[in-house]
Amino acid sequence: MSRHICLRKMAVNQKGIIRSVGSYGEMGRRIRDMGLVPGVEVQVVGRAPLNDPVALRLRDFTLTLRNNEADHIFVEIENG
Numbered sequence: 140m141s142r143h144i145c146l147r148k149m150a151v152n153q154k155g156i157i158r159s160v161g162s163y164g165e166m167g168r169r170i171r172d173m174g175l176v177p178g179v180e181v182q183v184v185g186r187a188p189l190n191d192p193v194a195l196r197l198r199d200f201t202l203t204l205r206n207n208e209a210d211h212i213f214v215e216i217e218n219g
Contacts, residue, residue: 140217141215141216141217142215142216143158143213143214143215144213144214144216145209145210145211145212145213145214146181146183146193146195146204146209146210146212146213147193147206147209147210149183149193149214149216150183151183151184151185151186152182152183152184153183153216154180154181154182154216154217155180155181155182155214155215155216155217156178156179156180156181156214156215157175157176157177157178157179157180157181157212157213157214157215158177158214158215159177159213160175160176160177160212160213161211161212161213162208166208166211167211169208170208170211170212173202173204174197174198174200174202175197175202175204175212179197179198180197181196181197182195182196182197183195184196184201190206191205191206192204192205192206193206193209
């Protein structure tokens with residue numbers, strides 16, 4: 140069974156597949172330019188002490204993302 144949640148709500152060490160990016164314009168382009176596109180597997184590898192930013196592992200690199208950007212990315216979580 141799977142479910143879709145926004146990336147901001149993922150727990151540390153949780154993995155999922157990006158299913159949609161709900162932002163357009165400058166922010167949407169920036170998110171997609173960082174490689175956060177539908178079909179890509181992401182894993183949350185850490186969070187800053189106040190939970191912002193979030194560190195992600197995708198493909199072969201680590202990326203940090205602000206929560207206001209993570210709110211626009213929807214991820215499919217297995218067994219969630």
